[in-house]
Amino acid sequence: MLGTVLRAFRKTRGAVSVALLAVCGCCLAFPLPAAARQRDENIVSKHVRLLIPFERQWLGREAISELERCWEFVQGATGGRLPGRVLVVIEWDDAASTVDPERSIVTIGMNSPAAAADMKGFLLHRAARDLSRLALIGLSEGRASREENRFLLEGMSEMLARDFSGSVRRLGAAWAICYYLDRMSPLALKQISGRPEFSGDTHDLRTAAPGITFLTSCRDLYGRERLLKLFESLAKKSLDESLTAAFKASPNNLEAVWLKRLRAYRPADITIAGEDEAPVLERVAFVPESGKAGGSLEVRVFTRDGANDLLNGGIFVIDDTTGKVALGKEGRSGEGRYTQVALAIEPAREAGRYRLRLIAVDEGGNVRNWESFYSVVR
16 A cells, blocks of 8 residues: 555656746746735725735724725815825835835835824825825826925825815914924025925925915915816926916915915914823933033933824924024934934123023924023033
8 A cells, every 4th residue: 555655656756846846936937026925915995905914904904994085085186186096005114105106006104103103093194195195296297296396295295184184283283393494594485396305205294394384375365276276287387387377376476475474473382182192391401511602502302202203303492592493303312312402602692591492393283382491601
C-alpha cells in the first residue's frame, strides 16, 4: 500500500513542481501591491471603495455608509464633478493626505494625534475635504491645484467639508488666524497666491484660512453659486481674470472688501466643542528665566488638548510692549513637547515685568486667549 502511494507521488511530483513554479512565476511577473496584500478592499458602497488595514476593518464598516453620503453631498455641491467610483486608501503609518485625480484615488493619512482622539470623525472630515478637493480639481480641469490657485482650493475644500458635517461654525476660527497672520505680515491676494505655507502639501486650518476668509467674503456679497463659477473659470483663465468673470468685480475691489472685514475683526474666545476638548494652558516657561535688554528670550508654551488637534502653528505669541506677533513652532526637551517662540528684546528696554498674550486656535475651531508675564533685567 505504502509502495503504491510512493510510486504515485514520484510520477506526479514533476507536474506539481512545474505548476508551483508557474504560479511563482506569475506572482513575480505581476506582484500584488503591498497595500492589496495587507488590506481589506472589500468594503464597498455604490461610489466608494475602501482600502483599509485588516485590523481596522471595523472602522471601515462603520464609516462606509457615511462616506457614500459624503460622496453624494460633494457631487451635488460641485455640479457632478466627482468620478463615479473613488478609491479611498487609508494609510495608518502616514500623516499625509493626497488626491490623485487621474486615477480617482484619495489617500488619507491617519498618523495624527487628532485621529487617536476620534478615529471616525477624523476619517470622515479628511474624506469630505479630500473628495471636495478632487471634485474642485475636476471642475477647474486641474488648474485649481496649480500653486497660484491652491489657496482657493484649500479654502473651498475646507468650507465644503464643514458644510457636509454641519460644523460651519468651526470656520470662524479662520478669521482669528488671518487676523494675526495679517499683523505679522500684511495679507494680500498676490502675496498669498503661491506662497508655500498656503500652497504646499500641508492641509490644515492655518493653510486654508486665507482662502476660507476670502471666499466667505465673496460668497456673502455675491452668493454661493459664484464660488463654483470661479473654479469653472480657472479652467481657462488666470486667477485675476477668473475673479473678474465670476464676481463681476475687480480683484482689487474684492481684496479691499476682504481686508477691511478682516482688519475690523476682534478675536475673542470661541468654544465649539465642549470644554474638555478645547486647549488648556498648563504653564509658560522662559529660557533664561529673565531676559536681558538687547538679548532674546525663548518662550515655551505647554498646553493640554483633549481633542489633540492643537497644532504648533496654531499658537500666536504677542508682545504687548512692541505689538509684534510671532507664530509658534514645535519644541521638545526633557520637559516634553511644547510650542516655542524666540522673543527679541530691544536694547532700550527698561528692566521690569512685561505681558505676553497667547492665542491658541485648534483645528476644531476653538480659540483661546491667555496671558503670561516675563521679566527683563539690565
